Amino acid sequence: MLIKKQTGFTLIEAMVTLSVLAILIAIGIPSLIDFLQNNRLTTHTNTLVATLNYARGEAITRNRAVNLTAVSPGDSTNEWGPGWTIWSDFDNDGQIDDCITPPTNCVDFNGDSIVNDTEIIREITPGGATMIDGPNNIAGISLAEVDASLKSSTLSYRGNGTLAVNLGLGVNIAFTICDKRTGEKGRQIEISRTGRARLTNNHYLCP
Numbered sequence: 001m002l003i004k005k006q007t008g009f010t011l012i013e014a015m016v017t018l019s020v021l022a023i024l025i026a027i028g029i030p031s032l033i034d035f036l037q038n039n040r041l042t043t044h045t046n047t048l049v050a051t052l053n054y055a056r057g058e059a060i061t062r063n064r065a066v067n068l069t070a071v072s073p074g075d076s077t078n079e080w081g082p083g084w085t086i087w088s089d090f091d092n093d094g095q096i097d098d099c100i101t102p103p104t105n106c107v108d109f110n111g112d113s114i115v116n117d118t119e120i121i122r123e124i125t126p127g128g129a130t131m132i133d134g135p136n137n138i139a140g141i142s143l144a145e146v147d148a149s150l151k152s153s154t155l156s157y158r159g160n161g162t163l164a165v166n167l168g169l170g171v172n173i174a175f176t177i178c179d180k181r182t183g184e185k186g187r188q189i190e191i192s193r194t195g196r197a198r199l200t201n202n203h204y205l206c207p
Contacts, residue, residue: 045187052197059157073153080132083125178206
C-alpha cells in the first residue's frame with residue numbers, strides 16, 4: 001500500500017514567510033508612494049510647460065495677445081494649482097466677460113448663439129494635491145493689457161511670441177511645483193523674455 005506524503009507549510013514556516021512579506025511591504029510602500037508622487041509632479045510639470053508653449057504658439061498664430069490667468073489665485077503658495085485659462089480678448093476691455101459694447105466686436109465663438117468678447121482657447125485643471133506657485137509681483141512687472149483685478153494672476157504673450165513683461169536682461173519668470181513633501185523634491189520652470197518655457201531645476205527645494 002502506497003502512502004502519499006503530505007506537503008505544505010508548517011506553522012513556523014508560515015510565520016517566517018509572513019514576517020518576511022511584512023518587511024518587504026514595509027520597505028516597498030514608501031518607495032511606491034515616492035514613485036507615484038514624483039510621477040505626479042512630472043506630469044504636472046510637463047502639462048504646465050506644454051500649455052505655456054501652446055499659448056505662445058497661439059499668440060504667434062493669431063498675431064495678437066494671448067493671456068493665461070490663474071482660475072483661483074487666492075492661495076499665495078498655490079495660485080496656479082487649481083488651474084488656468086488661456087484666452088484672447090477681442091474687445092480689449094481686459095476682462096473675461098460677456099461682450100456689452102461696442103456690439104460690433106461681439107462674436108459667437110462656440111456656436112451657442114451667445115456673443116462674447118472673449119475667446120476661451122483652453123482651460124487646464126491639473127487636479128491632485130500638487131501645488132503650483134506662480135511668479136510673485138506680476139502686477140508690478142506685467143505689461144499685459146488686462147483688468148487690474150487680473151494683473152496679479154495673468155501672464156500675457158504678445159503677437160510675436162514674447163512675454164509681455166518688463167524684465168532686465170537675464171531675468172526670467174519662474175514657476176515652482178511642489179507637493180506635501182519638503183526638501184529637494186520639487187520642480188522649477190522658467191520663462192525667458194522671448195517667451196520660451198523650460199524645466200530648469202528638477203530638484204527644487206520645497207519649503
